[in-house]
Amino acid sequence: xxxxxxxxxQAAGIELSSPxxxxxxxxERDERSAVVSLRDTVTVSDGRQEAVLxxxxxxxxxxxxRVPPGFADGPTPHYVPFFMFLERTVVEYCxxxxxPERDEELDRIFRQLRRRPDGQDxxxxxxxxxxxACVYVGxxxxxxxxxxxxxxxxxxxxxxxGTNSTSxxxxxxxxxxxxx
Numbered sequence: 264x265x266x267x268x269x270x271x272x273q274a275a276g277i278e279l280s281s282p283x284x285x286x287x288x289x290x291e292r293d294e295r296s297a298v299v300s301l302r303d304t305v306t307v308s309d310g311r312q313e314a315v316l317x318x319x320x321x322x323x324x325x326x327x328x329r330v331p332p333g334f335a336d337g338p339t340p341h342y343v344p345f346f347m348f349l350e351r352t353v354v355e356y357c358x359x360x361x362x363p364e365r366d367e368e369l370d371r372i373f374r375q376l377r378r379r380p381d382g383q384d385x386x387x388x389x390x391x392x393x394x395x396a397c398v399y400v401g402x403x404x405x406x407x408x409x410x411x412x413x414x415x416x417x418x419x420x421x422x423x424x425g426t427n428s429t430s431x432x433x434x435x436x437x438x439x440x441x442x443x
Contacts, residue, residue, distance in 0.1 A: 366425030
């Protein structure tokens with residue numbers, strides 16, 4: 264856990280575990296309204312409050328060796344906030360980019376993030392998801408195994424929603440959970 268992340272989120276009144284006001288990493292845009300890549304500083308919002316956070320490397324933030332449950336039937340209650348934080352970030356990214364991300368691409372990004380949590384990718388969504396994972400892991404004690412299990416389940420979900428190489432069913436489905 265990162266005390267700086269925890270204190271800044273608390274000071275802003277942002278709770279990552281609140282299902283009523285799901286938080287997300289705010290998507291930054293340039294003067295032409297194009298999505299810009301993230302640096303080491305991100306803004307976390309719950310739609311009302313915001314907190315500016317400086318990120319540490321994700322691989323350095325994992326804590327403990329807790330083994331996650333299987334997510335065959337979806338996330339268990341303890342993990343719902345983690346899933347919601349990542350999925351809301353995906354939805355907000357797609358809204359800012361003004362296009363839904365393809366299921367196939369989301370599957371690839373989730374797998375890439377699972378394998379290389381501090382890696383880089385040509386798709387800017389990767390950086391936003393990495394930032395969201397950094398924030399969550401910084402605020403809630405999370406083991407590497409838990410992180411990997413969550414990303415594996417998200418990858419599997421995106422893959423299962425895919426019907427062809429251009430389908431965007433996964434984003435359409437999770438967007439219903441987070442109205443504008």
